[in-house]
Amino acid sequence: MTPNHWTEQSLGDFAYWIGSDFTAQIETRLETEDIGKSEFAKLLNLSPSRVSQVLNDPGNLTLGNVVKYARALGMKVALVAYDDADPNNEKGPINAEVFTKCWERLGQPKDFSDLSDIKTWIMHSTVPTGETKATTDKQNIPLKLVSTAEIRPEKRYA
Amino acid sequence: MSPPKINFQLVPDIRQGSKRAVGMLYGDQDLCAEKLTGLSEKDAKYNRYSMERWTGGLNGPNSRSHQFDGTPYFVFKQVAKMHRFYGFLCHPLPNTDASFQLCVLTTYAQKKENATDTAELGRVKAWMDAPATQAAIRLFYPDEKKDKK
Numbered sequence: 001m002t003p004n005h006w007t008e009q010s011l012g013d014f015a016y017w018i019g020s021d022f023t024a025q026i027e028t029r030l031e032t033e034d035i036g037k038s039e040f041a042k043l044l045n046l047s048p049s050r051v052s053q054v055l056n057d058p059g060n061l062t063l064g065n066v067v068k069y070a071r072a073l074g075m076k077v078a079l080v081a082y083d084d085a086d087p088n089n090e091k092g093p094i095n096a097e098v099f100t101k102c103w104e105r106l107g108q109p110k111d112f113s114d115l116s117d118i119k120t121w122i123m124h125s126t127v128p129t130g131e132t133k134a135t136t137d138k139q140n141i142p143l144k145l146v147s148t149a150e151i152r153p154e155k156r157y158a
Numbered sequence: 159m160s161p162p163k164i165n166f167q168l169v170p171d172i173r174q175g176s177k178r179a180v181g182m183l184y185g186d187q188d189l190c191a192e193k194l195t196g197l198s199e200k201d202a203k204y205n206r207y208s209m210e211r212w213t214g215g216l217n218g219p220n221s222r223s224h225q226f227d228g229t230p231y232f233v234f235k236q237v238a239k240m241h242r243f244y245g246f247l248c249h250p251l252p253n254t255d256a257s258f259q260l261c262v263l264t265t266y267a268q269k270k271e272n273a274t275d276t277a278e279l280g281r282v283k284a285w286m287d288a289p290a291t292q293a294a295i296r297l298f299y300p301d302e303k304k305d306k307k
Binding site: 005006013016017020021024027028030031052056057059091092095097 | 171172173200203204206207208210211214216218219220221222236237238
């Protein structure tokens with residue numbers, strides 16, 4: 001039997017992981033935008049020590065602080081609940097940036113209408129290598145190659 | 159008296175990735191294994207997340223972990239607690255899984271300043287180059303291709 005991931009030990013541990021996943025995104029943004037912790041504290045109207053305290057103890061993040069920190073850097077936040085077919089949490093949570101990257105690769109749809117506008121063509125003629133091709137019509141971004149066998153017939157045309 | 163035997167094991171209680179893993183050497187007082195496994199629960203969680211982030215394929219933020227430019231040396235950091243776990247990156251399976259990357263943690267330092275302490279990287283290099291280290295990694299990752307029948 002596979003042991004559960006450590007975040008299954010308590011809800012607090014799971015929350016700690018999620019909080020860490022959020023603060024890591026904030027710290028990455030600070031680094032890519034070259035914003036120092038003191039400057040960030042000014043944007044938040046907080047003392048640098050208070051900001052460090054929150055970033056270093058992500059288990060106690062409140063939803064209000066999550067929004068506040070993201071908005072101060074011009075970012076938005078989504079809470080995503082997902083079912084990854086791992087009910088016993090043997091594999092642990094999925095990094096939020098995986099979801100972000102998928103969203104970016106789909107051309108950053110703003111809503112479900114945008115999403116349904118993204119037409120995906122699956123070429124049924126198999127190319128010599130045995131692979132199938134898929135692209136979005138919005139930005140001609142290659143999607144992950146999938147086999148048509150993995151897609152139910154009614155889903156082959158988006 | 160025979161020299162202490164150096165062993166390698168994956169860092170326990172963290173999710174290892176399909177393309178990346180973090181392990182540690184143990185068997186010598188200079189190594190960081192005891193420090194890493196003896197962290198307070200809160201500090202352990204902080205570092206577990208940092209390591210899982212890396213094994214999951216994400217690099218950085220630099221405040222948590224980074225490779226030293228132009229070198230195979232690597233560090234996991236917990237700045238607020240001044241914890242630094244140093245190690246090196248390698249590809250232990252060149253024959254069977256060439257893209258698989260391993261971070262081998264070697265030594266620990268408690269430091270506040272951001273400047274890299276070359277002495278710390280010197281310790282990492284010494285462990286990286288040690289035949290006992292290479293042997294321990296090879297024992298854990300035999301990298302033997304199965305004969306085709």
